[in-house]
Each structure stands twice: as structure tokens, then as C-alpha cells.
Amino acid sequence: xxxxxxxxxxxxxxxxxRLQQQIHVxxxxxxxxxxxxxxxxxxxxxxxxxxxxxxxxxxxxFDDILCDSLKDIEGVDYSYSFKSGFLPExxxxxxxxxxxxxxxxxxxxxRVKPGNCLSRHTFDNFVVGEENRYxxxxxxxxxxxxxxxxxxxxxxxxxxxxxxxxxxVAHHAVESNPGTRVRYITCEEFLNNYVDSLRNKKHSDFRxxxxxxxxxxxxxxxxxxxxxxxxEEFFNTFNSLYNQNKxxxxxxxxxxxxxxxxxxxxxxxxxxGVATEISIPGFETRLAxxxxxxxxxxxxxxxxxxxxxANSIHSSVRRLQGALFRLVAYASAMxxxxxxxxxxxxxxxxxxxxETASQLVSIESIQRIVxxxxxxxxxxxxxxxxxxxxxxxxxxAMYLCRKLTAFSYPEIGSAFGxxxxxxxxxxxKIPQLCSKxxxxxxxxxxxxxxxxx
Ligand code: ADP
Ligand code: MG
Numbered sequence: 001x002x003x004x005x006x007x008x009x010x011x012x013x014x015x016x017x018r019l020q021q022q023i024h025v026x027x028x029x030x031x032x033x034x035x036x037x038x039x040x041x042x043x044x045x046x047x048x049x050x051x052x053x054x055x056x057x058x059x060x061x062f063d064d065i066l067c068d069s070l071k072d073i074e075g076v077d078y079s080y081s082f083k084s085g086f087l088p089e090x091x092x093x094x095x096x097x098x099x100x101x102x103x104x105x106x107x108x109x110x111r112v113k114p115g116n117c118l119s120r121h122t123f124d125n126f127v128v129g130e131e132n133r134y135x136x137x138x139x140x141x142x143x144x145x146x147x148x149x150x151x152x153x154x155x156x157x158x159x160x161x162x163x164x165x166x167x168x169v170a171h172h173a174v175e176s177n178p179g180t181r182v183r184y185i186t187c188e189e190f191l192n193n194y195v196d197s198l199r200n201k202k203h204s205d206f207r208x209x210x211x212x213x214x215x216x217x218x219x220x221x222x223x224x225x226x227x228x229x230x231x232e233e234f235f236n237t238f239n240s241l242y243n244q245n246k247x248x249x250x251x252x253x254x255x256x257x258x259x260x261x262x263x264x265x266x267x268x269x270x271x272x273g274v275a276t277e278i279s280i281p282g283f284e285t286r287l288a289x290x291x292x293x294x295x296x297x298x299x300x301x302x303x304x305x306x307x308x309x310a311n312s313i314h315s316s317v318r319r320l321q322g323a324l325f326r327l328v329a330y331a332s333a334m335x336x337x338x339x340x341x342x343x344x345x346x347x348x349x350x351x352x353x354x355e356t357a358s359q360l361v362s363i364e365s366i367q368r369i370v371x372x373x374x375x376x377x378x379x380x381x382x383x384x385x386x387x388x389x390x391x392x393x394x395x396x397a398m399y400l401c402r403k404l405t406a407f408s409y410p411e412i413g414s415a416f417g418x419x420x421x422x423x424x425x426x427x428x429k430i431p432q433l434c435s436k437x438x439x440x441x442x443x444x445x446x447x448x449x450x451x452x453x
Pocket of ligand 1 (some may be wrong): 121125126127128132156157158159160161162163164165287318319322
């Protein structure tokens with residue numbers, strides 16, 4: 001057993017040395033230094049990393065380099081796979097040392113409940129599905145192992161759970177380490193507090209408020225757009241915390257580079273850590289969320305009704321919640337024990353109409369128009385054919401479905417007879433193709449305008 005163990009470590013050491021020669025030292029420190037060689041199954045190395053998000057990020061960005069570094073080690077080409085759940089040694093020790101100083105502190109220092117945070121916004125109350133798995137994993141790791149992903153930037157549409165995750169970090173950090181000073185603040189509050197501090201000549205109080213802390217959580221940073229003075233203040237706050245290795249987590253409705261009116265120095269700061277997208281979950285997760293939310297209410301709806309809601313509302317979790325509240329409120333006000341699907345449809349008609357209106361662009365219409373544009377058949381798009389003249393239009397259609405509708409990755413996937421990962425891949429690949437290929441860029445933009453007009 002020992003022999004195998006030392007083998008794993010030896011092999012990984014060779015690979016790690018090769019990696020260090022190839023990549024920048026900071027990249028190595030952030031992504032490779034904490035990898036734990038766990039096991040060797042024949043020629044396959046199992047490498048321990050903190051979480052799924054970390055593993056996928058490494059695979060997406062460094063697969064080639066990793067494979068190369070494992071080639072020809074004493075004549076053998078090794079492969080690798082990742083295993084989650086290995087927090088970095090250094091970070092593991094942190095809570096211990098903190099705990100020591102904390103144990104004294106605890107007597108005098110009561111757990112400070114994070115301000116501004118809803119008590120139900122916890123990791124336990126967050127239902128994890130394919131679309132929010134990475135964001136959840138990254139937020140959870142950031143809460144446990146401060147500074148590993150810094151800054152962590154979570155972006156996605158409205159009602160996808162960004163605020164919920166951010167506040168979960170606050171609760172978790174304070175619960176696992178009561179001395180932690182966590183500040184959750186929306187970008188708007190940041191602005192208002194800043195402006196008030198200028199007016200009341202209490203600028204240094206404001207600075208202490210947002211800088212004298214261990215974890216800063218800022219919600220909706222897209223609101224910084226076009227506010228020059230605020231951006232300056234934010235930039236300084238960011239740097240001050242970042243330089244002290246304090247954890248910063250930001251949420252936004254867009255990627256940093258897509259926020260118009262955001263200074264490039266902030267864009268590059270926001271991009272310097274880890275960015276992860278969160279989007280509206282697929283049917284099963286929506287149903288799981290409804291079932292969980294229903295537990296908070298005395299009135300219980302039929303599962304058929306919950307399925308009806310999960311099926312009809314796919315634009316936002318917030319609207320899902322709204323639909324549930326409406327039915328529960330009706331049932332308790334009218335003292336009716338049972339609501340059937342027909343009644344639910346009637347009670348929710350306005351919400352459902354709005355939902356349909358937001359879905360004017362259907363997956364089918366995108367498939368049809370993309371096929372016409374590239375002069376192929378819709379059936380080709382749905383087939384397994386791989387030639388470029390079919391595979392690329394197929395990816396364009398998948399990309400546009402993701403961009404122009406509120407359907408989730410699994411839902412779009414099933415409309416193409418594929419899985420969610422294929423759609424995620426198209427969502428990533430098309431912008432890359434557009435940046436390299438002028439024809440592709442023009443086609444995608446033309447098609448997009450067609451649907452928007
Ligand atoms: P965002 O900040 O992205 O606009 P919120 O975090 O405010 O969205 O989420 C909207 C509502 O939906 C909140 O009540 C939140 O608790 C709930 N919600 C969103 N995603 C989930 C999830 N995965 N599990 C449980 N509740 C969720
Ligand atoms: Mg929010």
C-alpha cells in the first residue's frame with residue numbers, strides 16, 4: 001500500500017515540477033499547489049481538489065498542460081481524474097489558529113448575525129441543480145476557505161439565486177467562525193452609504209464599515225456602471241481588501257466585460273479571480289425548490305399542482321416562488337383544502353400570460369430560422385451528423401436558444417436531443433468562434449437581430 005502511495009506522490013511531483021516550468025508562478029500557486037495526489041489505479045492518477053467547481057475549471061483551462069505533464073514519466077503516459085473534498089492544508093489550518101484566538105474571544109464576542117441577510121438564505125435552503133452547482137460549490141468553498149477564490153464573481157439573470165448564495169456565505173462564515181467580520185451590502189447601499197458619508201463628513205466611518213472586515217459580499221455590482229466616483233471608491237475598497245487577502249464575492253447580472261460603463265481597471269480586477277455563471281434551473285430542480293418552499297407553509301398543495309407550476313414557469317425562481325405564494329395564500333384565505341390544476345391555472349393566469357410573453361421566441365422558431373439561414377434542414381440540426389457545415393449551425397442554434405429564451409440548459413438540451421453539457425459547451429464555444437471568425441460573428445449577430453426585431 002505504501003509503495004503505491006509513494007508512487008502517486010512521486011509521479012505527481014514530477015508532473016508538478018514540469019507544470020511549474022510552463023506556467024506562471026501565481027497561476028501555479030492558485031490552481032496546482034493545493035492538489036493532493038490521492039491514488040493510482042494502474043495508469044490513472046486520482047488528484048484531490050477542493051470541489052467540483054475547481055475540478056471543472058482545471059479541466060476546462062489546463063487539460064492539455066496537465067496531460068502533457070503526465071506523459072512519459074519513466075516511459076509511462078498517465079491519465080488523471082479529480083476527486084472533490086480536499087481542502088488545501090494551509091486553509092484547513094486557518095480555522096484552527098483562528099479558533100485558538102477565537103476561543104478566548106468567544107467569551108466576550110457573541111456571534112454577530114450578519115446584517116441585512118434573510119435568515120432563510122442559507123446553503124441548507126438552497127437546492128442544488130446542474131445550473132447552479134458550480135456557483136454553489138464555489139460560494140461554499142469561499143465561505144469555508146477564505147481567499148481561495150478571490151474575487152469570486154457570480155453572474156446570471158434575475159431570480160436565479162445570486163442573493164441567496166451571497167447571504168448563505170455570510171451565515172455560514174459567521175456560524176463556522178463567530179469572530180468573522182462579514183459585510184453583505186448591495187451595490188445600491190454601497191452607493192447610498194458612500195454618498196451619505198460624504199454629506200455628513202463621515203467618510204472614514206464608511207471606509208471602516210466596508211474595509212475593516214474579513215469578507216465583503218457585494219450584490220449587483222452591475223449597478224456601478226457609469227458612476228465614475230463610485231467606481232473610484234469601489235476600486236480602492238477592493239484593492240485594500242484584496243491586498244490583505246480578504247475574501248471578496250461579487251454578484252452581477254453580466255460578465256464583467258459586458259457591463260457597459262465599467263472602467264477597465266475594475267473589469268480586470270473582477271476577472272482576476274474566478275467567475276461562474278448561475279442560471280435558472282431545469283424542471284427537476286424547480287420542482288425540488290417548490291417542494292422545499294412548500295415546507296414553510298401550513299397549506300400543502302398537491303404534487304400535481306407543484307409540477308404544473310414547475311412546468312409552466314421557467315423564467316425565474318422568484319416567479320416560481322410568487323406562484324406558490326399566490327396559491328397558498330388563496331387556499332388559506334378561502335380555507336380550501338385542495339386546489340386542482342385547473343384552479344391553479346385560473347389563479348395564476350396573469351403570471352402565466354407574462355411567462356408566455358417573455359417566451360415569444362421559441363426554441364422551435366430558433367431552430368427553424370437558423371436552419372433556413374444556413375440552408376440546412378431542421379432535422380439536420382437535431383441529428384448526430386458531425387460535418388462542420390451542420391455542426392456549427394447546430395451550435396449557433398443552441399447558443400441563441402440559451403441567449404434569447406429563459407429555458408434552462410437541460411430544457412434546451414432535450415429540444416435538441418442532447419444533454420445539458422452540450423448546450424453549455426455551445427454557449428462557451430460560439431463567442432470564441434466569433435472572436436476568431438468574422439463570418440461567424442456576422443451570422444450570429446444577424447440572426448440575433450432577426451429575433452429581436
Ligand atoms: P437573484 O439575486 O439572482 O435575483 P434571489 O437570490 O433573490 O435571486 O432568488 C430569488 C428567490 O428564489 C429567493 O427567494 C431565493 O431564496 C429563491 N431561490 C433561488 N434559487 C434557489 C435555489 N436554488 N434553491 C432555493 N431557493 C432558491
Ligand atoms: Mg439579487
